[in-house]
Amino acid sequence: MTKEGQYIYAIVAANEERGFGQKGIGDREDEVHTVCYQDIGAVVSPSPIVKYSVTRVNTMVHQKVMEEGMKYYPLLPVRFGTIGERADLIKEKVLKARHDEFKDLLRYVEDKIELGLKALWTNKEAVFREIVDENKDIRLLRDRLISKGLRAQRDDQIRLGEMVKKALDAKKGREEKAILKFFKGLWVEHKANNVMGDQMITNCAFLVQKDQEKAFDEAVDKLTAKHDGRMKLKYVGPVPPCNFVEIVVKW
Structure with a gap:
């Protein structure tokens, strides 16, 4: 059985977890949401841990989720196809571990397009x-x-x-x-x-x-x-x- 994980679209300047009302990558219509650590978050959706093909459909979903996210937050794009195992591991190994790096980058992009x-x-x-x-x-x-x-x-x-x-x-x-x-x-x-x-x-x-x-x-x-x-x-x-x-x- 394929392991379940969380597909990561972007890192954002967010301190509150929320749903986006958007469907994520794949054909299961999993909802896009944020998981947060302190004042930064990851935009994610549930996903099997698989290698996604670089197809127009998949890349467009990835792009559209990022475009929705940037309406609300300064945003750092995450490489296509990135999947973490669990939300708590994403918080610990990504958001907490790289907090200062992400904060610096978010400050840099917040007033730019x-x-x-x-x-x-x-x-x-x-x-x-x-x-x-x-x-x-x-x-x-x-x-x-x-x-x-x-x-x-x-x-x-x-x-x-x-x-x-x-x-x-x-x-x-x-x-x-x-x-x-x-x-x-x-x-x-x-x-x-x-x-x-x-x-x-x-x-x-x-x-x-x-x-x-x-x-x-x-x-x-x-x-x-x-x-x-x-x-x-x-x-x-x-x-x-x-x-x-x-x-x-x-x-």
């Missing part, structure tokens, strides 16, 4: 045309390959592809730097995450003081207006500060 921004070119073909126009060596090699037609050497074709890739990465770097200038002075921490595909220019997370959120929103609006039609922005937040804090629990 995480905002996310992705920027993508809307027309990939237009960007590649720009690259050819901006790079004489690429243009000359491309023209030579076109003139040779079927007789074009595969090595030259590979070299052209490598040159274009290098130029594309450089272009992304320049445009990302220009994008970040719009937000100068508006963030406390910044993290550049992996970009996916040729069209994504940047995929950034920002830790921002709460009183700067409006100014950040306005900067996004200005960036959108400047690049309307050429660039698409995906702006999300506030969200739990997962890009800047991840609590790892080792039993």
Whole structure:
């Protein structure tokens, strides 16, 4: 029989145990609640002690619980898939043992939010045309390959592809730097995450003081207006500060 435990979503600044009215991870509809030690708590739900797959459903439940928690408390995200055996052990081995560490981190995040921004070119073909126009060596090699037609050497074709890739990465770097200038002075921490595909220019997370959120929103609006039609922005937040804090629990 599978042992029972408590799935841990987050550490919060809470001194009173309460239910969230939310269903936890898994298919049993266990209720999310807090367990507390002094002035900090863990957001948990009953769960069998199993390894949860990193599926969209599971990660969304984890995320939604954290988003609900941050409405009420300063919150530290806990790594996905963390399960403790019993509430009393979580209090003793996690909350009590790391109380001062968690208090310091909670003080750090209490007046901050995480905002996310992705920027993508809307027309990939237009960007590649720009690259050819901006790079004489690429243009000359491309023209030579076109003139040779079927007789074009595969090595030259590979070299052209490598040159274009290098130029594309450089272009992304320049445009990302220009994008970040719009937000100068508006963030406390910044993290550049992996970009996916040729069209994504940047995929950034920002830790921002709460009183700067409006100014950040306005900067996004200005960036959108400047690049309307050429660039698409995906702006999300506030969200739990997962890009800047991840609590790892080792039993």
